[in-house]
Amino acid sequence: MIFFTKYSSLYKLSSEMTLLFNTLTGAKDIIDEPTRAIIERLMQGDMDVECPADLREQLQKRGYLFESEEKECEQLAQMHEITKKINEQSTIPNYIICPTMGCNLRCIYCFESNDLHEECAVMSMEQLEGILSMIDESYRKAEEQAAEKAEAEKQLEEKQRREDGNCEAENCEAEKCESESCENQRRHFKGGLMLFGGEPLLPINRKIIERIYEFAKERNFQVDIITNGTNITAYAGILKENADRNHAGR
Ligand code: SF4
DSSP, X not given: OOEEOSSXXXXXXXSSOEEEEETTTOOEEEEOXXXXXXXXXXXXXXXXXXXXXXXXXXXXXXXXXXSSHHHHHHHHHHHHHHHHHHHHHOOSOEEEEOSXXXXXXXXXXXXXXXXXXXXXXXXXXXXXXXXXXXXXHHHHXXXXXXXXXXXXXXXXHHHHHHHXXXXXXXXXXXXXXXXXXXXXXXXXXXXXXXXXXXXXXXXXXXXXXXXXXXXXXXXXXXXXXXXOOTTGGGGHHHHHXXXXXXXXXX
């Protein structure tokens, strides 16, 4: 018995090519017409359709085919657990700022409306200062919570050591450690700002971007930019100056 994942979609790209997208694993595959015909039948639950062994093997490897629906649920639960752990381990607060919802491109898959792109409204400096104050306040609270959590964990560990009979408080490694990895942790960014939109690096946003970098520098925050890269040269100077805290993607 086999089961074709319900977390998949087909998008016709041309008369000969179709995009097969697996939202469970993130796999994306371009398939030809005969393969699309087989996959459509599998998606409809027709497991008796003739499917060549090599295609079946590929579909299994790419996470489209499962032995049963229960196996698919297991994989979903596993991925949920991994995401939960990653979120729990993330101790630094992250904030998203959209300087504008406008953009100089019109990508076909864009989820922002054309009206927002056309309007191209940019946030004012007053609005930005309001956002930055709110980030400061939220960051202060997050730090307090993290300190309380760390203190509670420390006390719990000490209690556990005492109960186990191996308390060595004066030799405690956690207090004295000067290792490279601890040094790296101390240097680690204290928070993150993500610039999103629209296109955050439009020339019209320059003052806003400069102020955001100034803020990030003062507080040792990392800056992520989701950009289409079309104006990257206009921002080359500021990006270079802040190369150690930048992370750009699209
Ligand atoms: S670059 Fe981004 S914001 Fe601009 S149109 Fe494309 S997807 Fe939308």
